[in-house]
Amino acid sequence: MADRNPESASQDAVLQEICNISFDELSRRSKPVDIMSSATPERYRLLDCTEAVSNRTLRILEFAGFPRVNYAALSYVWRGNHPVNDGMLSRREFSILGAEDADPIGLDILSDACAASLACGASGLWLDRLCIMQTSKQDKRWQIREMYRVYAFATVCVVAPGGLRFLASFNQETHWIYRGWTLQEVVAPPAVAVIFAWTHGAGEVEAEVGGETISGRIEVVAPGTSAMMGLADTLGVCSAGGFEFTPDGADEGATPLRIKAGLFGEPPTGSLPGATQTNVSGIRLPHVAALSFATARNLDTDEMRDFCIWQCALVRTSSRPVDMIFSIMGILGVMLDPSQFAADDRLGATIALAREVLRQGRSASWLGLSANLPPCPYLSTFPAFPRTSVATRATYDLPSGGQQLVMLTDAIYPNDIGLFLPIKGSMDEAGYHSFGALAIRVVATPAATTILSADSIYDDARRPTQFRAVGGSTWNICPEEAIPDDESQMPQSFASVICSDARLLQRHTGRDYRQQHPCDACDRAR
Helix, strand or coil, X not given: CCECCHHHHHHHCEEEEEEEEEHHHHHHCCCCECCCCCCCCCCEEEEEHHHHHHCCEEEEEEECCCCCECEEEEEECCCCCCCCCHHHCCCCEECECCXXXXXXXXXXXXXXXXXXXXXXXXXXXXXXXHHCCCCCHXXXXXXXHHHHHHXXXXXXXXXXCCCCCCCCCCCCCCCHHHECHHHHHHHCCCCEEEEEECCCCCEEEEEEECCEEEXXXXXXXXXXXXXXXXXXXXXXXXXXXXXXXXXXXXXXXCCCEEEECCCCCCCCCCCCCCECCCCCCCCCCHHHHHHHHHCCCXXXXXXXXXXXXXXXXXXXXXXXXXXXXXXXXXXXXXCCCHHHCCCCCHHHHHHHHHHXXXXXXXXXXXXCCCCCCCECCCCCCCECCCECCCCCCCEEECCCCCEEECECCCCCCHHHHCCCCCCCCEECCCCXXXXXXXXXXXXXXXXXXXXXXXXXXXXXXXXXXXXXCCCCCEEEECCHHHCCCCCCCCCCEEEEEECCEEEEEEEEECCEEEECCCCCCCCEEC
16 A cells, blocks of 8 residues: 655554455355454554455555555445346445444445545545444544544545445435535545446536536546546536536547436425525525535635535434534534434534534534524524434424425525624533624514515515514514513514524523524524
């Protein structure tokens, strides 16, 4: 394996080889692969890509210090796409002790991932299922804290959207973009490549998105079976719904191949109550556009980048609720101790993350995330926490019963956030966020006495005295001199502009306020 810094190679010499099994033996094994007896907790591990590609051997190396070799990190989903027919599976696959709930690892895909890594200049591959001791809580907790570092210092992240059992093709929709951990895995590294099933060879790609032409290139990984393309270009062609492909060596004037691109989703039919914004931009796949924003390298401020991360995280899911915070803490510049939180303690981890972000003097970039999701009843400066699952997409409970998919119907470009002053402040251990913001007292208006027409938001756009909230309720704006002195008139409500949205706040106790659904946050809001 090539060393990044030959002069320091002795400092990070391979501690030991902890696994060396041929692919033939792996395909015949009836028992899962177990590295527990040979691995040491709290160590770094990498697969040897050259051995996998050239000698068809699974060789895992363990390092005493952080590896100084060029390596790739793999991004995938534990439970990927199901094959259309059993003929798509080679049956050359194996499982890992402690991760039997995940799909088996296909040997052909493992070889392709290693080949893609080598093509990108990486001689090692980090694959969580093989590089983390799956039955060791000690190693898992340590590895979670190191996860951001592992991806941030990788030469490239290789994305296998369909999982590790077989490669998905461009016309197959996958759930990779909805998984919690995959966000950090593509935001942290300096480069990201997507690997997919492909039979058309190398060539040039063109697509039209929003009236603009995007160009990319597909490179072959394994001739006749697989190829790869950069993440930005892959997101672009998926936003377009398809692309034109011209293979290398095609005759001049040859008609390009038209390829459908549904790898990261298809446009929804009809609007859904769980949508997080109203689409005014015409973006075809908002969740894809949101990831494009989050992975852009040209964002001007931390606030812009952080908002994009929160926007993407909102529609994602994981097997453990707490992982929805652990999976983004590194890219938000925070390191929490996983041992301090139970698997379902998303609330506690969210408060801890938000407190540390604010303590660092950074802005509350999660404010203004959603205009349609109700506020969290326990932490109302955040939207309601969706239900999470490793096998399904994020949902939230409807007030009338049942559940609804959480979806973006529009993606907010972070420059829009830059038009407003960032909100900072502090948060206490209970989750109450203290910050200053302009607000005005408002009083609910009975529907029978409203002066608004059915299609009006304000009675007077320049000097409104009455307005209608997103949910349809109407409110009178109280002039300062009209505010009663009697504090017993509870609950008191205020309207405030937080980031780019109007928010409706209701006094809870003393100086504590909570956001109301659906116009929703001020002075001290939980």
